[in-house]
Amino acid sequence: MEKVTIYDVAKEANVGIGTVSRVLNNSQRVSDKTKKKVLKAIKRLKYQPNAMARGLALQKTGSIGILVPAVTSHFFIEVLKGVQHGLEERDMDLVLYNVNFDDSYNISNKERYINRILSEKRVDGVLAITMKMTEDEINRFKNLRVPLVLVNDFYEKISSVFVDDLAGAKKATNYLTALNHQRIAFLNGCMDCRQGQDRMKGFKTALLEANTGVYDELIKIGDFNKESGYEMMKEILDLPREDYPTAIFAASDIQAIGALEAINEAGYSVPEDFSLVGYDNIELSKYLKLTTIAQPMFEMGKLGVELLVDSIQSNGDEIVQKELEPELLIRESC
Numbered sequence: 001m002e003k004v005t006i007y008d009v010a011k012e013a014n015v016g017i018g019t020v021s022r023v024l025n026n027s028q029r030v031s032d033k034t035k036k037k038v039l040k041a042i043k044r045l046k047y048q049p050n051a052m053a054r055g056l057a058l059q060k061t062g063s064i065g066i067l068v069p070a071v072t073s074h075f076f077i078e079v080l081k082g083v084q085h086g087l088e089e090r091d092m093d094l095v096l097y098n099v100n101f102d103d104s105y106n107i108s109n110k111e112r113y114i115n116r117i118l119s120e121k122r123v124d125g126v127l128a129i130t131m132k133m134t135e136d137e138i139n140r141f142k143n144l145r146v147p148l149v150l151v152n153d154f155y156e157k158i159s160s161v162f163v164d165d166l167a168g169a170k171k172a173t174n175y176l177t178a179l180n181h182q183r184i185a186f187l188n189g190c191m192d193c194r195q196g197q198d199r200m201k202g203f204k205t206a207l208l209e210a211n212t213g214v215y216d217e218l219i220k221i222g223d224f225n226k227e228s229g230y231e232m233m234k235e236i237l238d239l240p241r242e243d244y245p246t247a248i249f250a251a252s253d254i255q256a257i258g259a260l261e262a263i264n265e266a267g268y269s270v271p272e273d274f275s276l277v278g279y280d281n282i283e284l285s286k287y288l289k290l291t292t293i294a295q296p297m298f299e300m301g302k303l304g305v306e307l308l309v310d311s312i313q314s315n316g317d318e319i320v321q322k323e324l325e326p327e328l329l330i331r332e333s334c
Contacts, residue, residue, distance in 0.1 A: 004047045006060075007313055013041035016091035017313065018062015018124075063093040064308055065123035067113060067131050069100075074254060074282035075224075075297060079129055079151065082301025090309055095123050099131065110137075118144055125308045127151055129301075132193060133158075147311035151304040153194060154321070159311065161303045161322045165195050168293040168326035169202025169249075172277045175291070175328055176247045177210040181275060184212070185245035187232045187255050189224035196221070199251045199279070218245050222255075229258025237266050246274065247334070253278035253285045253292055260288070275334035279326075289332040296324050 006024075010017045015038060022030045023038040030038075041047075066083060068076055087094055097113040114137060117126060125147035133150065138158050141148040150160040176184050186203050189196045200219075207214050220235060222228030229250055236245065250256035256278035260270060270276045278285055281294035303322050311318070 004045045006047075008045055009038065009041050009047050012045055013038045016062060017060055018093070019091045021060045021062055060312075061093075061122060061124050062091075063095050063123045064305070064312075065095045065097055065117050065126040066129065067097050067099055067110070067117075067126060068129040069098070069131065073225075074284065075252070075280055075295075076129065078282065078297035079301040082298035082303075083127065083305055084301075085298070086302040086305030086309075090305070092309070114140065118146060124312045125149070127301075127304045127308055128153070129304075130193075130195075145315075147308055149304050149308040149311065151300050154323075156321075157319065159307045159318075159320045161300050161307065161324070162194075163295050163300070163324050163326050165198035165326070166202040166205070168279065168295070169199040169251075170206040171326065171328045172249050172279065172293050173203050173206035174210070175330070176249060176275060176277060176334070177206065177212050179247070179275065179334060181245075181247040182212055183215060183218065183243075183245040183247075185215075185218035185236050185248045186220070187229055187248065187250040187259060188219070188221050189228075189251050189255070191221055195224075196251065203249060215245075217243065224252040224255060226254045226258035226261075229255030230262045231258075233259035233262035234266075237262060237268075244274075247276070248274055249277045249279075251279050253280040253282045253290060256290055256292070257284070257288065270333050277334065281329055286331070291331045291333045292329050294327045294329050296326070299324060 006017055006020050010020045015034060019030060019034060020038055023035050084094065099110045099113060110131065117123060118140060126141065127149050129151040130153055133155065138148065138155060148158055150158055152162055154160045154162045173184065184207065188200055191197060191200065204214055217239060218236060220232035222232050248259055250259055256276055260276060263270060263274060268274060276290065278290050278292040281292045285292050307320055
């Protein structure tokens with residue numbers, strides 16, 4: 001007969017391993033009802049933690065760390081909703097590390113947070129959401145056997161959950177070329193991140209496949225925020241009227257909202273003067289009737305938790321890559 005483990009107890013009681021660990025440690029953070037349920041499962045399974053097993057159980061904090069930039073961003077809020085849902089299903093807690101960026105989009109305090117995570121051991125594993133983790137940083141987690149999962153990013157040597165951004169950008173551009181647009185502007189985010197690179201590639205590939213011209217003066221690179229979308233659109237509106245695009249594809253909904261503000265400010269409108277497509281499908285986009293590429297943001301967060309908890313519980317080195325497909329949502333901005 002196989003030996004009963006803490007994971008068997010958690011499954012039997014329908015709680016997370018962190019809860020079982022807290023019961024074993026007589027933590028005050030567990031309700032009497034939950035504690036009784038766990039103790040009944042322990043008794044029913046005849047679970048007998050020896051000193052070593054108990055010590056291992058107590059090493060689990062029942063919490064995961066989240067490294068995330070700009071938690072006020074609509075995109076990250078939606079991803080975090082999925083994370084929270086996944087944690088609630090497993091009765092685990094969240095420790096949030098909000099990484100700041102300077103005006104040049106350089107990370108200012110990521111290293112300090114990574115040092116804290118790896119030295120304090122307050123969490124059982126870490127989700128890094130759109131964090132541009134370096135190979136050296138990833139190796140530090142691997143060497144100390146702290147489970148790490150990337151969300152909205154890809155790295156072949158670590159488990160990752162990410163969206164096929166190349167396909168998403170192609171879907172947006174194909175939709176606009178199918179509407180017979182010949183001059184299409186592209187407002188992109190940073191080109192030193194996977195998302196910006198793949199969306200640019202998808203945009204250009206779709207234009208070439210449709211035998212539609214690629215106009216360098218209509219391609220702008222900035223940040224994935226409203227202010228950048230506004231400024232990039234103003235640059236396009238500064239072109240001679242005959243050089244205007246008939247459609248704009250923005251690499252984020254927030255950029256598209258900034259572009260829409262610049263368009264309205266100049267006395268033009270959408271879709272009468274310009275067709276406009278965004279990317280993300282944040283909640284605000286449906287109220288603005290914005291055609292967009294819907295990223296499964298909630299699903300990304302939930303899947304990230306699933307992969308991380310699996311890694312924590314198995315103590316294994318299995319690498320799992322989950323690529324998600326974005327979807328074109330047609331509304332009234334084209």
